Amino acid sequence: MTTAASTQLQRTLTRELPQHEGQTVKLLGFLHARRDLGGVQFLVLRDRSGLAQGVGAGLDLPLPESSIEVIGKVKAHAKAPGGYEVQVESLRVLTPAVEPPPVEIPKMEWNVNPETLLDYRVVTVRGLKERAALKVQAELVAAFRDHLTAEGFTEISTPKIVSAGAEGGANLFPIDYFGHPAYLAQSPQLYKQIMVGVFERVFEVAPVYRAEEHATSRHLNEYLSLDVEMGFIESEEDVMDLETRVLAAIMARLKERAQPELALLGAALPEVPAHIPRITLLEARQLVTEKYGHAVGGKDLDPEAERLLSQHYAETQGTDFVFVTKYPRAARPFYTHADHNADGSLNPDLTRGFDLLFRGIEITSGGQRIHEYPMLQDSIAEYRLNPESLAGYTEVFKYGMPPHGGFAIGAERLTAKLLGISNVRYARAFPRDRHRLTP
Template sequence: MTTPSEQQAPPAQATLPRTLTRDLGQHDGQRVRLQGFLHARRDLGGVQFAVLRDVSGIAQAVGSGLSLPLTESSIEIVGTVKAHPKAPGGYEVQIEDFRVLSAAREPAPVEIPKMEWNVNPETMLDYRYVSVRGLKERAALRVQAQIVRAFHEHLDAEGFTEISTPKIVSAGAEGGANLFKLDYFGEQAYLAQSPQLYKQIMVGVFERVYEVAPVYRAEEHATSRHLNEYLSLDVEMGFIESEEDVMNLQNRLLASIMGRLRERCSAEFALLGATIPDVPAHIPRIPLLEARALVTEKFGHTVGGKDLDPEAERLLSQHYAETEGSDWVFVTKYPKAARPFYAYPEGDVTRGYDLLFRGIEITSGGQRINEYDMLMQSIRDYRLNPESLAGYSEVFKFGMPPHGGFAIGAERLTAKLLGIQNVRYARAFPRDRHRLTP
């Protein structure tokens, strides 16, 4: 073991390329230069251990005579790689030069190596600007990034066009009171609760469209499954026969997403002790009324209201996991009262559906009304103001094809995939009923 040089940036070091911690095994016996954050530190009788964290993982470095800064300081280490069975990844770096790039000015408000999602959750969110650096925290965000990338790539391959729709709107896409109001140069405006109306209009342009963007819901929830701002993965497609075409598309899409996660995120799932689910070639389907009856008859749970309550969603998912080995189930044929005004009616029900995954709804979708007279009647039936929706409804005078689509909540899907109990930890900087910072 060598004593680190006191030089801050020796000339020989400047030509040494940076090595990521995940690649140390490729440099056994060689000198490397690491850059990252001081994740943890120990001093054992004059021998110092510095755990460095970079974008790819962590590595242990060992030296003597070091003046180690506070954890979370940005550091650079030059040293020789040696195999070590007890070190993270099986290798450690024997320090020759140690440099502080930017010292932390005070102790971190949370100990990142010791953080857990079920301990002091509000503290972790209060100091999210630091806690998001944690290995598990960033693993969840990396998984979500790959979900979004797979979403793009699969839909591009199926002939979809990405669009961008306004997030400042004059009326809500779904009606109701869950709209954030804002002053728009003296006029009343709102933050968009969905790109639904715009993506339907754009079906008349590109036939198949999608968008990845935040949406806003002014709902006073304070639960582990709700956010007031979340990332919505929206899809709309034209010239369909029925909602079955939409569900089949989503079936294929989910299979592609899970395949990509297996290729790119096995380390993140292993870190979080989670498994990537199989997607059946044909996800099971059940009408809502039958689903309600099933959970009552099999589990003795009486469902109130017009939809499935959270316990019914959990029990229905349990049933399909036990009987068909599927973590996924489409609940179809929702009544009009449980769907927005644009849902295509079929007698007393609609061609709308929800997708449940491991006990929670992650998608709402279905076929939309494409006929002008039917749409205007539905707007009146829902007691909405036709004038406020004129910018949307006018396009249906001009030959809109049969169409439908769905939206996936990225944070909910991420949380359920990884076993995260609170959806707030599946977003870098969550916005909920009580949180506007950081």
């Protein structure tokens, strides 16, 4: 039942308690923790802004995680969270928990069995570190949006049910679309290129789907992709310069708006240099082989080579970032533009594609795209793709598409590396990996 005192008081958030010392306040939140010391009860209330300790006598404390209302007087207390506690005058249970939580939320740590935390994610996501990571990611995404909007970009929304993959290959989730074959989109790539012909500069924040048989701490099968595409560029250098500015804006916003969360997680933000160093893939492979004795096989850098290359730049240039450029054609999608030789002719073996490494892991793929219709048709043929399935995309290149390029950042992977989270699944509220469809 609502009391007269409850209706007369406006809600106070726990972070606002210092402003109300000596005053009676009303707190709303969850019963984070409780202790009963005979005639005296201690409780910790959790709301969206933090924690507050309450102390009272004769309180009938419900089970942890119950939704509660607390009314009491604010008093300075050095050992209480935030330096203040509430001397409880009334405690009202809004919605009682019907059973104890499966995990003690105040005692959760990421180094316990990850499957346990993920199996009970509907509750464990309430943990202070869990929600801090998601709060940081929310600010990261907001900074991404705000900075691109300020640079003249328009946010778009593209289909997530598609008739063909943007990158080819078999890593597509098939679905039945009213009796017709369709797929979950592995990237908005083709659509954001089309929209360059509309707005010149576009971005999207949306999930993408990869049916890859990974079961590692760095992969998800559904993740939040931060996609950018811009027209009228000179080369992929313009795209890398843009991403550098975006990253600087993200770090500035996190420094301004996420300090409590960063402090809780013990995370240190990186400095984004005005010019992130760049190294070609061939030079990168040679460097890690000659300096660290690590032989790199395949057409890309393996995870150990990424780690060693990042270590080199951290030690020699003091930066956590490095662009790896000039990827071979075999390692890039069909729409990636070929590189040019010194005489201006096209080099069919190299592309203007790049990756960005951050603290030992790739967080971005990007590059300049093919914008000329004949070249695009030739590339589709060379990649042995079905031109009919891509006709809706290639049509726009008959009508004067400008030189353009872009990149995509995996939000969860960037969040995890920023915060020192060892498993990328903890950087998503409800992760989807090879073995997980719930909760």
